[in-house]
Amino acid sequence: xxxxxxxxxxxxxxxxxxxxADEIEGPDGTITATDRSxxxxxxxxxxxxxxxxxxxxxxxxxxxxxxxxxxxxxxRAPEAT
Amino acid sequence: MRLPEPCGxxxxxxxxxxxxxxxxxxxxxxxxxxxxxSDPLTDRDLQLALWTLYELHYRGFDGVPPxxxxxxxxxxxxxxxxxxxxxxxxxxxxxxxxxxxxxxLGDRPSDRVTAALTRMTxxxxxxxxxxxxxxxxxxxxxxxxxxxxxxHHLRESDPYSFVLPRIGDAAKVALAExxxxxxxxxxxxxxxxxxxxxxxxxxxxxxxxxxxxDEAEGATLASVNLLSLxxxxxxLRGAAMGHLAAFEATSSLPCERILRGAQRLELPPExxxxxxxxxxxxxxxxxxxIRSICGALVDAEPDLADDVxxxxxxxxxxxxxxxxxxxxxxxxxxxxxxxxxVRAAG
Ligand code: FES
Ligand SMILES: [Fe+2]
Ligand SMILES: [Fe+2]
Numbered sequence: 001x002x003x004x005x006x007x008x009x010x011x012x013x014x015x016x017x018x019x020x021a022d023e024i025e026g027p028d029g030t031i032t033a034t035d036r037s038x039x040x041x042x043x044x045x046x047x048x049x050x051x052x053x054x055x056x057x058x059x060x061x062x063x064x065x066x067x068x069x070x071x072x073x074x075x076r077a078p079e080a081t
Numbered sequence: 082m083r084l085p086e087p088c089g090x091x092x093x094x095x096x097x098x099x100x101x102x103x104x105x106x107x108x109x110x111x112x113x114x115x116x117x118x119s120d121p122l123t124d125r126d127l128q129l130a131l132w133t134l135y136e137l138h139y140r141g142f143d144g145v146p147p148x149x150x151x152x153x154x155x156x157x158x159x160x161x162x163x164x165x166x167x168x169x170x171x172x173x174x175x176x177x178x179x180x181x182x183x184x185x186l187g188d189r190p191s192d193r194v195t196a197a198l199t200r201m202t203x204x205x206x207x208x209x210x211x212x213x214x215x216x217x218x219x220x221x222x223x224x225x226x227x228x229x230x231x232x233h234h235l236r237e238s239d240p241y242s243f244v245l246p247r248i249g250d251a252a253k254v255a256l257a258e259x260x261x262x263x264x265x266x267x268x269x270x271x272x273x274x275x276x277x278x279x280x281x282x283x284x285x286x287x288x289x290x291x292x293x294x295d296e297a298e299g300a301t302l303a304s305v306n307l308l309s310l311x312x313x314x315x316x317l318r319g320a321a322m323g324h325l326a327a328f329e330a331t332s333s334l335p336c337e338r339i340l341r342g343a344q345r346l347e348l349p350p351e352x353x354x355x356x357x358x359x360x361x362x363x364x365x366x367x368x369x370x371i372r373s374i375c376g377a378l379v380d381a382e383p384d385l386a387d388d389v390x391x392x393x394x395x396x397x398x399x400x401x402x403x404x405x406x407x408x409x410x411x412x413x414x415x416x417x418x419x420x421x422x423v424r425a426a427g
Contacts, residue, residue, distance in 0.1 A: 053364040055333030
């Protein structure tokens with residue numbers, strides 16, 4: 001396989017978009033492989049699927065993972081219209 | 082694919098026009114009577130008539146000559162239905178909160194658009210529909226939801242592909258990148274439409290699109306017709322890309338809830354697989370659609386900024402309407418619950 005260009009794009013308030021990555025090494029050395037051509041790496045630390053972004057950065061009312069398992073989400077921001 | 086069951090004068094007129102033999106399709110004279118339609122966005126007959134005409138541009142119907150796609154008389158009929166539909170959509174959007182009166186959003190048109198798209202979709206968190214599926218839905222109600230959404234998901238992403246030749250440069254490249262992911266990233270078994278079909282099969286549900294169209298609410302048909310309206314008319318390409326951005330940016334969080342609902346009901350893993358895929362994929366698609374597609378498109382064609390925001394607002398408003406209808410159905414049978422926005426996953 002020929003060398004691919006790897007690029008990283010910052011998304012303000014959101015993840016890093018990475019194109020061309022085969023694997024991501026976590027802080028503890030864990031390797032997560034991917035076969036997607038573009039992935040989003042969580043920067044906010046709130047994702048349940050680290051290292052991937054799962055859009056939890058959008059969930060404005062959510063401050064910690066613990067709160068997520070409680071309630072029925074009534075603490076969430078109102079629906080968009 | 083078989084033709085749908087007509088449900089009123091407009092859809093009857095369309096089906097009759099399509100099967101007219103041997104002289105080929107003819108105009109749908111019933112479209113002249115559209116003044117009788119009080120709410121085009123929920124009128125099942127009008128939406129079914131339009132869906133049937135749009136379908137000629139996708140896969141077509143058994144027994145309908147392929148030439149019908151570009152039959153001038155049918156195009157005239159389609160345009161009449163579209164005008165009524167588009168007018169109603171624009172009225173609904175005019176009643177929605179304006180996206181760019183949300184404070185200072187930047188100076189360049191593309192900054193204004195990406196900031197507005199982000200703000201209008203933030204906090205749209207898990208919808209009431211997603212919460213209901215997560216916590217309360219019975220297996221039967223969950224399957225009913227999949228049946229309504231099948232009209233969209235069995236053809237997921239296809240409409241946006243019509244926009245590829247209509248835009249250029251960076252926006253085109255980013256749209257192709259997003260669609261490559263929707264189309265399985267080079268793997269037929271990961272095609273999103275196929276993931277959904279597999280979920281249906283795992284529940285012994287049909288994968289015949291027409292059988293779901295026959296059961297679909299008018300508002301559900303309106304939400305898929307909206308996408309075809311934007312995607313098949315080049316003048317609305319900006320709206321199509323705004324629709325895509327709003328769709329993707331309000332998908333991951335509801336999909337997470339629906340995934341947990343499927344797990345609670347101990348549905349087959351194929352159902353969870355569809356939603357699991359969309360939690361992660363749509364977190365990527367959200368960024369691609371807002372920044373790499375809509376941002377780049379507006380950089381290249383600043384005049385499209387308003388269309389992009391119109392498309393995004395229309396997506397949220399029309400899908401919200403479809404969600405209301407679905408929730409009303411559940412409410413009428415059990416404990417009340419309030420909310421909007423039916424769909425997740427793009
Ligand atoms: S950056 Fe998206 S979940 Fe953390
Ligand atoms: Fe998808
Ligand atoms: Fe998507």
